[in-house]
Amino acid sequence: MAQNDDIQNIPMARAINLGLRQALLDNEKVILMGEDIGTLGGVFRITEGLHAEFGDKRVLDTPLAESGIIGTAIGLAMRGYRPVCEIQFDGFIFPGFDQITSQLAKLTNRYLGSQTFPVVIRVPYGGHIGAVEHHQESPEAYFAHSAGLRLVSPSTPNDGYWMIQEAIASNDPVMFFEPKSRYWPKGEVDFRVPVAGLHTSLVARTGTDVTVVGHGAMVSVLMQAAALAEEEGTSIEVIDLRTLSPLDYDPILESVRKTGRLVVAQEAPENASVGSQIAATIGERAFYSLEAPVLRVSGYDAPFPPAKLESQYLPDADRVLEAVDRVLSY
Amino acid sequence: MSPATPVPQSDPAPVQFLTPAGELVEDAANEEYLPYLNTLDEADYQRFHHDMVMTRYFDEACTNLQRQGQLGLWVPSHGQEGAQVGSAHAAKPQDHIFPSYREHAVGLVRGIDLLGIAALLRGVTHSGWDPNDPKNGNFRLYTLVIGSQALHATGYAMGQQFDGVVGTGSPETDEATMVYFGDGATSQGDVSEAFVFAASYQTPQVFFLQNNQWAISVPVSRQSRTPLYRRGTGFGIPSVQIDGNDVLAGFAVTAKHLDDARAGRGPSLIEALTYRIGAHTTSDDPTKYRGDSEVAGWVARDPITRMEAFLRSRGVGERYFTDLTTEATDFAADIRRRTLALDNPPTDVIFDYVYSEPHAVLDAQAEWFARYENSFEDSAESGQGNN
CATH class of the missing domain: 3.40.50.920 (Rossmann fold)
Incomplete structure (x- = not known):
């Protein structure tokens, strides 16, 4: 497997896939949720192979409903799970906006810290891919403006591999913005040690x-x-x-x-x-x-x-x- | 524009055990639930009545506190105690409850200190109790955005299923989740999405819908042209309509469906027909949108009155009722006294718990705020020194 080699030259799409796989291996409470992320491996194939390896209860092909995905992820987090939700495209996040900003972002505060909400929301975002309306947007400001959320965006395969794992390890909700035009260029991933913490420029x-x-x-x-x-x-x-x-x-x-x-x-x-x-x-x-x-x-x-x-x-x-x-x- | 006329219907009668006069009935509609009713004894009947009365007194005390400026707002539960107390007593200790924001009686049954609800509406906290403290009966926090909690409950129930605590055949450890919402919430997308996810994952879950006929000023006929319980059927969720002002029907029907949920037979929907006798909140004026005769008709079906008649018919004596009045009066007075004693929270609350781990930008703002606040203390002290 890839991790046997300390350094590999791979695209970010593959690096995030490997990072998700490692997180699934490291913690049985980590589950992936989203539209088409199971058998298909997601429209960008970021979850390719994970459903086959981890099964229905770890990699969930959900109904087509973004608010439903985020809202049920909140309930699963209350139960002790660490859901990682995939929003299929940047412009499709808004049906889930209320659950993200009015619920997920505020629940740690409402619970006075007695309950953490370790939910990661993966958002493929940005232009340069020649796609139709709602498929090329950069809506990060809405979420950076919302207290209670963390928001990060990797730019390299190495950061894709490490930052997704650090985001999943965070006990706070993390918006994980993936620059989809950078999914395919290759770059070096060093599997031994991360370059920096999640919140370091x-x-x-x-x-x-x-x-x-x-x-x-x-x-x-x-x-x-x-x-x-x-x-x-x-x-x-x-x-x-x-x-x-x-x-x-x-x-x-x-x-x-x-x-x-x-x-x-x-x-x-x-x-x-x-x-x-x-x-x-x-x-x-x-x-x-x-x-x-x-x-x-x-x-x-x-x-x-x-x-x-x-x-x-x-x-x-x-x-x-x-x-x-x-x-x-x- | 007048509310639309409901579509002609051929629905079974709502499940009822106690008539408004307090007479026990057995019929085809309630036959399925009779075994659950028969699990109750005289002490249970009194407990149900007791919990409804305590909530009624609590509700009145808090309404008065709001009128006196001691609460920012109040959300009356008057009239809905039957649906709430019956369903809440059907839940087992290991079950998890997701309320909306009017379920004061459910909170009482599950064991929270109702002072927490007064604290929430006094404006000293966004929570009021810790749902993770075992003494609080797995009673989750109130959710103010209509319908949002339906999805949280469904996700929680998905987790119960993934954890393998459903359908093991062990009634003392198998779990279920129950979520409360109202007729207005059924128009929210989140409730429909919760039905979709619940049906899809066959969650161990009861959707408990209190149809109190009014979403603030809008009648239920504006929300739906069909009886609301039929919504569940369309999603593949078994559904039933009950007399929500009959605490015994509330108990028996909910007990049956929670049993089904724990046993792995999936979600169900219970529509309890009830009525909000009071205002939506203390900011509301129901005289602007509904008539006295409508309210009087529902007062005649009051859940406490009919249970009292039932208890008296079974020989419960005056002593029980006078003792209960004393207990409820003391309870309300105690809530009042402790509410008045609630101090404002420390200002740290603005910053604490926004995140569970350090956040450099917010932490810097908290430090600045502390210095800013302290600067006033310094100047006040130095001012005194100059005197």
């Missing part, structure tokens, strides 16, 4: 002139932008946020104190977004280190467009570099 590339931060699929765009900038003599430091609730401000502050310039990039629409929260907070806490206003590069405040327009809607390396040029112009 990491410097993905060091630089000295401008700091750029993002999460999920945006990280690879930022790395591309940094490589292009280097050719023109600009040194960009890239931070992979990894965690959106709580946000890990310290690595960003440390970087900004060095570079004096910050660009925040995200696929999500800008208004009241996580990127806006980062920009405001860094403005408050690093005012005297900043040489320029914090700039945001986001999806536009419009519905995600038809797929043939997604490359104009989604921030790419050029739009990131346009913002980099602007912060350098101050």
Whole structure:
């Protein structure tokens, strides 16, 4: 089996699959729930083979009802289970929104800590896959805004493998946002030890002139932008946020104190977004280190467009570099 | 627009053992449940009556507390004690109960301190009791968003089934789950989704629907053109309608269906026809949407009055009733005294238990808040010092 090799070059889809398998092996209370996740292995095949290995009581093909999935997962958590729910696509999470925000998010608080709610909600999200309406969205801000939820997003296969296990081990509800355009590119997974804790932001590339931060699929765009900038003599430091609730401000502050310039990039629409929260907070806490206003590069405040327009809607390396040029112009 | 006329129906009579006059009846409709009724003895009858009366006095005390500004809101249970006490006594200690927010009598039967309900509505807590404390009878917290708890109950019952505590043939350890909800909740998607999941996974579960005829100001005819119990049948869930103001029917029918659930025969739905004699909450004004004659008709079917008539017909003497009045009066006075003594919670409650593990951003806000609050204490002290 894969784990016999310490390091493997595999896609994130496979890495999350292996992480889920390890979690199922480690704790018999871990169960997977979702639409088509059993025999089919999920529409993205993230749970491929797990139903065959662990059976009906560990890997549940549920009825087609998102509120039902989340609501019953809450009841199962009360019974001592650790449900991992798959929402099939980002835009399909909203039928379950009430159970997530009014119930799951608040129940630890309502129970005054006498009961934990270790529920993970996996959400394949984001664009770049040319899909129809409701299949390319980035709705993370709704959940980052909801007290009681944790929210993370891996950007690499290694983080996919480790962070899904750390999310399942958490005693709090965790929204686990999987950048679906990063499911298939391969990367190294080191099965021996995780790189960092679940709620740690990491410097993905060091630089000295401008700091750029993002999460999920945006990280690879930022790395591309940094490589292009280097050719023109600009040194960009890239931070992979990894965690959106709580946000890990310290690595960003440390970087900004060095570079004096910050660009925040995200696929999500800008208004009241996580990127806006980062920009405001860094403005408050690093005012005297900043040489320029914090700039945001986001999806536009419009519905995600038809797929043939997604490359104009989604921030790419050029739009990131346009913002980099602007912060350098101050 | 007037409420729609119900579709003509050919439904069996609701299951009833006690007529509004308190006479015991046996008929084709209740025959199936007679063995469960026959498990009861005179002490059980008195216990049922006792619990209904205690809840009625509690409810009145809390209504008064709200009118006097001591509770932010009150949710009266007046009129629904029969359905609640009967069904609650049918549950075994190992069963798990998911209430909505009007099930004060169920909480009493399951053993919670009803002060917790007053505390919740006084605004000093979002909970009021710890469902994980064994003394609280597996009585889960009140859920205020209509119908949400139906899914929690179904998930819990799925867990009971996965745990293998259903259908083992051991009546003392096999478990079931019962969830309470109202006629308004049946229009919520979550209740339908709970029916879907319950039927699909054949959960050990009783859905106990108190149809009290009104969802705040909207009559049940706006929620459904068919009797609500028929909803269950459409989902493949055996369903029955009962006289919800007959505590004995509430007990016998629920006992039978909980037995079925524990034995692995899947979920069922009980629709208890009852009536909210009081307001929806103390913020409501039912005189704006329903007539005195309708209310009077249901007062004549009061669950406590008919049980009292039944007890008297069996020779229970005046002494029992006067003693009970004293006990209930003292109970209500004690709730009142302890409610008035409830202090505001410490401000830490804002931040505690939002997460069960550290959360850097919230923890920083809690630290800032503590410093901010302390700064006022400092200035107050220094102000005194200047004097």
